[in-house]
Amino acid sequence: MSRIDRRTLLGATAGATALSAWPGRRARAQAANTIKIGVMNDQSGPYRDIGGPNGVTMAQIAAQEFGNSRGFNVEVVGADHQNRPDVGVNIARQWYDQGVDMILDVPTSSVGLAVNSVAREKNKVYINVGAATADLTGPQCSPNTAHWVYDTYMLAKSTGGAMVRAGGDSWFFITADYAFGHALERDTSNFVRASGGRVAGSVRYPFPATTDFSSFLLQAQASRAKVIGFANAGADTVNSIKQAAEFGITRRGTKLAALLMFIADVHALGLETAQGLVMTESFYWDLNDSMRNFSRRVQPRLANRAMPNMLTAGNYSATLHYLKAVADIGIAAAKGPGVEVMNRMKAIPVEDEAFGRGSLRQDGRMMIPSYLFEVKAPSESRGPWDYLKLLQTTAADEAFRPLGEGGCPFVRT
């Protein structure tokens, strides 16, 4: 083994000190004038395509469009939480301690809820876009947290309500066994019961280790429920629907309700299998001129030339709104308590090209309309990504759970 002599060691140490000190001082001077946004999501697992690297890109686009000319710089960083709450919490702590001012996205409800408590403890800003659980603005609400484009209540009301109105009054749930699946099953069951329907049963399967759903589908069929509700997402939903078609579930008259589905899932299933399914989103690239212009503008910058979906568009919208609030109160105040920034975000109206006008409610809920879509038949589609047709719009104040019913402790009604 070679020995390191004193001279080399000294030289190396001096060099390293010089190298590290110089950019270090510059970085510190810059940090006071830079707003740092951390986009945390699934970059390598089943939820990668609905957010992932494209979610980071969309936040970057918003930061660039907002411009660095407002007296401060904006830097966007990304990280992979691997759908694990422990990993998510570690990244969040590290980020907030190292000067990240706002954490964005955080899909997978279990991770989304875990990061929620870190943001509150550190008194920083947290905008959740990707997680579904309505608890983020309910029992677990926080004055530091906003929940941006959707939640389980909105999905349950729109998709669940439509299925019940169409005669599907008995339900069986196939549920991913974690916070998200439980919340979605609970909220949908409430709607089914409130409209006079009944829940015939449910199975909870291990997430994310399940690929074969045929066993659960047969149990659902044996219950003779009219609707099978999938309280899951991503590849699980794709597998469930694919296998339901294989086992001829729909041919016997049972209806499928994919309670959370994204356009990427339709892309993965193919229209042949997905046609006729109903789904709820708050964004669709081809819904109106504004969304079309926005989507065509950003699409060339997204990986695999995917169309933006409600989550990636949500990252854009949330970043823009946050930066508006920062510009409003000034960089020094924005580096201070997160609650102050959040209060300003609630005071000013939300407006952008992707979602139009909206508002941020007291409990952190972003209020925008929800849209019920039906997946087109192959003959109706003009090409890739032309997948959905609008069935119904629910106005912003109808789409989400009323403020008083959420059980959010700090809300005064």
Place this chain on the structure above:
Amino acid sequence: MDDIFGIPAPLLFGQLLLGLINGAFYALLSLGLAVIFGMLNVINFAHGAQFMMGAFVAWMLLEYAGLNYWWALILAPLLVGLFGVLLERTMIARLYKLDHLYGLLLTFGLGLIIEGIFRNQYGSSGLPYRIPPQLSGAWDLGFMFMPIYRGWVVIVAAVMCLATWLVIEKTKIGSYLRASTENAALVQAFGINVPRLMTLTYGAGVALAAFAGVLAAPIYSVNPQMGSNLIIIVFAVVVIGGMGSILGSVITGFGLGIIEGLTKVFYPEASSTVIFVVMAIVLLARPAGLFGRA
């Protein structure tokens, strides 16, 4: 209607059958692993990625070359097997004399890289692949609706397992193989090219994984992480059956499929854990596995 443990009998029969079908995948995948471990002493952690590659190659053949499922069933294992041969020649062959751990680390890394490349190229949500028209539709068995394609999977998997077992246990080339795992130097002294035999064995094991991938493409979402979801279970199957035991991995594959299927009825939350519980019990009672030689 007759109930068994509070579950209607027809439902239970259906679940048993489904368990058998999933067991077919476990058997086919663990077979490849057992062949590779038994002959090469390499724990092939890239098996899941190679399974995924089989499904993706099937999709590519259809998408870019217009070749249907039946072509894919032959071509995809050949292509992916060839890729396996390349890996063996350039990398894995250098590790035979070292501890198992090195082979495990190398193949694990390779698996992650392959998965990452596919994820970057095709995203994570998957690609559509349809059941071939000749096998679509279903039989009504009275107690359940049995898709023809699933029946096909069980039959093909069983035939494949039997064929592999016959080749290794009953043919001349199989006897060379078994001999060279016992004493490679001696077999080489008889004029048999042992390194080439090893290369072909690895290629064949990988081809088996790819074959299972093609079988899986029409029923599971074809996505980059489809292999990593299965591979952990398959490793448990191999360990329970006894590392390197071909018959053991086949029987255990089908058996555990059934156990898992029943768990999905009685306590679905535990369906991903039950196999590991079985593994723990088996290892305590028989450390070499059910069919392994201590």
